[in-house]
Amino acid sequence: MTSKTHSSYSKPIDIHRLDREIQAKLTNNMTLKTKITTLTNQKQTQELQVRKLEDDFQNLKKKLQLINNSINELESNYKESYNQLSDEFDISSKQLNVQFNQRLNDLKENVSALVEHQINKSMNILLSQKKHFESDVTELKQANEYQKSDLIRKLIKLKEDFNKKKIQLFNQLDETLDGLNNDINTIKDTILSKIDERDALQNDLINNLQQINKRLVNKLSQTKSTYENKELEINSIKSSIIKNQNDYDNYQNSINDKKSQLELFKKSILEINSTLASNEFKRRVLHNKLQELKGNIRVYCRVRPTASDELSNIEYPDNEFNDDACQDLIISKKQESHSSSLQFGRLSSNTYKFQFDKIFSPDIKNEEIFDELSQLIQSSLDGYNVCVFAYGQTGSGKTWTMSHSETGMIPLSINKIFDDIEDLKSKNWTYNLEGQFVEIYNESIIDLLLDSSSSQGKHEIKHDDINFKTTITNVTSISISSKEQAHSILNRASKNRSTASTLSNERSSRSHSIFILKLKAHNSKTNQDLEGTLNLIDLAGSERLSQSQAKGDRLKETQSINKSLSSLGDVIYSLNLKNQNNNHIPFRNSKLTYLLKHSLGGDLKTLMFVNISPLQKNFAESINSLRFATKVNSTKIK
Numbered sequence: 059m060t061s062k063t064h065s066s067y068s069k070p071i072d073i074h075r076l077d078r079e080i081q082a083k084l085t086n087n088m089t090l091k092t093k094i095t096t097l098t099n100q101k102q103t104q105e106l107q108v109r110k111l112e113d114d115f116q117n118l119k120k121k122l123q124l125i126n127n128s129i130n131e132l133e134s135n136y137k138e139s140y141n142q143l144s145d146e147f148d149i150s151s152k153q154l155n156v157q158f159n160q161r162l163n164d165l166k167e168n169v170s171a172l173v174e175h176q177i178n179k180s181m182n183i184l185l186s187q188k189k190h191f192e193s194d195v196t197e198l199k200q201a202n203e204y205q206k207s208d209l210i211r212k213l214i215k216l217k218e219d220f221n222k223k224k225i226q227l228f229n230q231l232d233e234t235l236d237g238l239n240n241d242i243n244t245i246k247d248t249i250l251s252k253i254d255e256r257d258a259l260q261n262d263l264i265n266n267l268q269q270i271n272k273r274l275v276n277k278l279s280q281t282k283s284t285y286e287n288k289e290l291e292i293n294s295i296k297s298s299i300i301k302n303q304n305d306y307d308n309y310q311n312s313i314n315d316k317k318s319q320l321e322l323f324k325k326s327i328l329e330i331n332s333t334l335a336s337n338e339f340k341r342r343v344l345h346n347k348l349q350e351l352k353g354n355i356r357v358y359c360r361v362r363p364t365a366s367d368e369l370s371n372i373e374y375p376d377n378e379f380n381d382d383a384c385q386d387l388i389i390s391k392k393q394e395s396h397s398s399s400l401q402f403g404r405l406s407s408n409t410y411k412f413q414f415d416k417i418f419s420p421d422i423k424n425e426e427i428f429d430e431l432s433q434l435i436q437s438s439l440d441g442y443n444v445c446v447f448a449y450g451q452t453g454s455g456k457t458w459t460m461s462h463s464e465t466g467m468i469p470l471s472i473n474k475i476f477d478d479i480e481d482l483k484s485k486n487w488t489y490n491l492e493g494q495f496v497e498i499y500n501e502s503i504i505d506l507l508l509d510s511s512s513s514q515g516k517h518e519i520k521h522d523d524i525n526f527k528t529t530i531t532n533v534t535s536i537s538i539s540s541k542e543q544a545h546s547i548l549n550r551a552s553k554n555r556s557t558a559s560t561l562s563n564e565r566s567s568r569s570h571s572i573f574i575l576k577l578k579a580h581n582s583k584t585n586q587d588l589e590g591t592l593n594l595i596d597l598a599g600s601e602r603l604s605q606s607q608a609k610g611d612r613l614k615e616t617q618s619i620n621k622s623l624s625s626l627g628d629v630i631y632s633l634n635l636k637n638q639n640n641n642h643i644p645f646r647n648s649k650l651t652y653l654l655k656h657s658l659g660g661d662l663k664t665l666m667f668v669n670i671s672p673l674q675k676n677f678a679e680s681i682n683s684l685r686f687a688t689k690v691n692s693t694k695i696k
């Protein structure tokens with residue numbers, strides 16, 4: 059207890075907990091006691107019930123005993139009654155049996171009397187019926203006898219008829235037989251004659267057969283010998299086949315050798331092809347370099363031939379080039395006094411010296427001139443923009459140079475382009491060409507390929523400065539696939555141009571004509587694409603205003619021509635300066651230069667023919683043209 063108190067002081071929480079547990083236990087105890095009391099009461103109630111049930115059971119037992127006794131009693135009663143009834147049954151059944159037998163005998167007697175009576179009655183009826191039948195039979199027999207005699211009579215008659223008919227038929231038969239016998243005799247005769255014929259034929263046949271047989275025997279012997287010969291031949295063929303087989307095997311071996319050689323060849327061809335492709339590329343680069351070395355702006359001077367005596371004095375080079383790799387042209391006016399003052403290109407008052415890349419004297423033909431141009435045409439196939447101009451006064455030979463129907467630079471360029479395209483096919487290049495032909499007259503563009511039925515639309519120049527492409531709105535553009543087609547296009551343009559000229563006072567001399575050929579190339583092997591434009595331009599005549607003495611519309615034309623020609627000079631000049639100083643290029647100053655913006659700008663390749671007349675009377679214009687050309691020539695892009 060002490061320790062518990064001590065611990066309760068030291069641990070008050072445990073005492074409270076124990077108190078609560080004791081309280082809970084006490085409550086439990088009370089509950090259990092109540093349950094025990096309830097259960098005790100229930101037990102007593104059940105004991106009472108058990109006792110009551112035991113009493114009930116005893117009562118039932120007694121009742122069962124009583125029932126059993128009454129059952130036993132009933133059973134003994136039943137047996138007794140059964141025996142009594144059984145005896146009674148036996149007696150009554152014997153009595154009934156006697157009665158039955160007696161009755162049966164009575165019935166038997168009655169029935170036999172009745173049957174006998176009936177039989178007698180039926181017998182009487184049957185006998186009377188028999189008599190009836192017998193009389194019927196007698197009647198029938200009589201009728202039968204009568205019919206029989208009738209039938210016999212008929213039969214006799216039929217026999218007689220038959221005999222008569224038979225005699226008739228026999229007679230007819232005899233007649234027919236006679237006829238048949240006659241026929242048979244005739245047939246017999248025919249057969250005999252046929253037999254004779256047959257015998258004769260048989261003899262012939264036998265003879266023929268014998269002859270045929272003979273021939274066959276001969277043939278057989280021949281065939282035999284032929285067969286023997288053939289057999290010999292076959293044997294020799296067989297041996298030659300064996301030989302051929304050997305040869306074939308040898309061949310096969312050599313073919314296999316050749317095949318492997320061919321494979322090697324193919325490989326080397328592929329290598330050569332790739333070398334060729336790279337060589338082709340190198341060639342293009344070198345060609346371009348060469349063109350650059352020759353100068354991207356080239357000026358060729360051409361003097362046209364004439365029959366006139368009144369010529370200027372012109373000294374032509376003997377195919378010699380000076381220190382600048384140019385050729386010199388010295389031109390002087392006849393019968394005029396010389397002064398020593400030196401001006402631009404001037405040696406004396408009447409003698410001038412000019413330098414150009416090439417100088418063509420009047421005897422040089424178009425074809426020779428084209429040799430010099432052809433390298434630039436090659437550049438256009440290589441994807442460069444090329445411009446070829448013919449500059450000069452009216453009548454100096456520009457159209458002859460550019461557009462002569464067979465030997466002009468335009469038709470010869472077309473021929474070269476198509477020939478080169480054909481050659482380039484083997485190097486896997488395919489080309490698409492598109493052509494336009496326009497004229498610039500009084501600063502307006504005229505479509506020279508327009509159908510005569512269509513009317514000129516508004517032609518504006520549009521530039522795509524990103525892709526460096528120029529288009530002219532509403533202008534006819536024709537895809538060209540052959541030389542012939544290209545030449546027919548040129549003819550159409552030439553016709554349109556001459557029609558327009560007739561209508562408007564020699565307009566061809568007063569307008570620039572421009573043939574634009576766009577070349578698009580694709581190499582299927584290297585997948586390379588190239589695009590170049592070739593511009594072939596026949597410029598308007600370059601007369602000075604003072605010389606032309608023009609008035610009105612003609613004055614306007616001349617002013618417009620001079621403006622565009624001097625713009626062309628300025629543009630080319632500025633292009634050279636641009637490479638040096640990056641200055642502005644005045645492309646917009648004329649329709650011509652604006653149209654050629656992307657062809658002249660960039661990596662330009664330009665050739666200018668300066669055409670001059672050798673005539674004394676054209677001396678001033680010629681000097682003027684040569685000066686213009688010198689200005690262009692001195693602005694070479696290097």
Ligand SMILES: Nc1ncnc2c1ncn2[C@@H]1O[C@H](COP(=O)(O)OP(=O)(O)OP(=O)(O)O)[C@@H](O)[C@H]1O
Binds near residue numbers: 363455456459567599
């Ligand atoms: N190289 C030449 N050989 C033969 N005849 C020529 C030659 N060059 C020019 N001619 C002739 O000179 C004349 C004038 O030539 P062309 O018409 O070509 O001059 P153009 O400069 O084009 O004149 P325009 O400015 O009027 O068009 C023509 O009759 C032409 O046949």
